[in-house]
Amino acid sequence: MFLKLLPAGLAYGILQVALRFKNDRELARHLKARDPHAISDLYDRYGRLTYSVICRIVHNAAAAEDLVQETFLRVWTRVQSFDQERGALGPWILTIARHRAIDHLRSIEGRMPAGGSEIDRLEHAALFTDFEISALSIDRARRIRAAFEKLNPNQRMVIELAYFEGLSQTEMAGRMKQPLGNVKSWVRSALKALRDELTQAAIA
């Protein structure tokens, strides 16, 4: 009940204490060794977060279950490319989950799905290295959420459309019936505000 009230990122942070492997590095090493406990722990650590993100995108529980399953299967099959010493499991899994969910959304909306090779390139495990340990920290999740709340309605709308509906700026302009220049301006200013907040969090 308590966890239900929290953003998924915060709930994820709280759950860390109860897991078998003490950190993502150890978990990744066991995943690569095909330790059955590792996939169980991976799910315990990221299952709820993944499901929450996918639900927000597809708004369909049954489809979300399928997509979570696909996400974890993909992690399992691609984990050998993951750098256990420098990699960040959380951002990688969320990227994979988002791509699966956005592809699903595009297919049911009759939009052009992203090319398979491009997705492979964007979510390649080797790209998710040298992240800060606190990449999904509770404090950062709070700050980014607060920064998001402070955006104006147009800025929030373009962020929603990009992150949770997978629309390009051209597609956003069409959806919002606004000139492309306006959309680009909102996207730019919104991302800058969020980026600045994360930079401040890193300094603090």
Added chain:
Amino acid sequence: MMCEELKDVYELYALGLAEGPEKVEIEAHLARGCESCERGVKDARAMNAMLLATSPSVKPPRRLKRRVMSSVGIKHSGWGWAAGLAAACLLLITLWLGVEERQRSAELADARRTLIQVRGQRDQLRQAMNLLNQPETREIGFGKGQAAPRGNVFVNPSSGVLLVAPNLPPLARGKIYEMWIIPKGGAPRPAGLFAADTSSGGVNLMPGAVDLASLGAVAVTVEPEAGSPAPTSQPIIFAPVAGP
């Protein structure tokens, strides 16, 4: 394009949403190992993940873990939670039994104390009834015409002195009533400590033989809880005993 012109679309690029010349330029920068763009896109990936993680938390159905485990060829027993639950229940039961045990011990001790008290009261009552039923027992009233305390002292040469004060008020914590036997021309002698309650007032029996010839009075004072060897306050009951 310069890196500076591209930095606003790093996040869109990492999301797979960059378009047109900007997308082509970022790819070109990355292909030639542009450190600035590599760092910018890496930071963008981190921010994208963080934004996704702000999604409201939704609890997945329990079966989903089984599905995930099965899809990678691992049978999920599903009993881990049951073992955890059983352990938690065991712990709770143990704690509960511990608390219960302590509670029962305390209750038992209370019951023993009550039993001793009741037996004492029963014995006292039996002695009091015995004293009251004897023909040689003398009744001395006190406090007549006063609001409180009023009552009677019953004196029996062989059975002792019984004080009955039905409207004696209860005392504050730390205080107690003490009865005194005052011989004619002598100092008061302690004759028992007793409390009073609102329903029955105060009753005290000093068993044993009493020399009626030398008995001058029966008195009651308020004393500290442990009692006193000699009165420390003025008597609130004073019942003079006339000679036989």
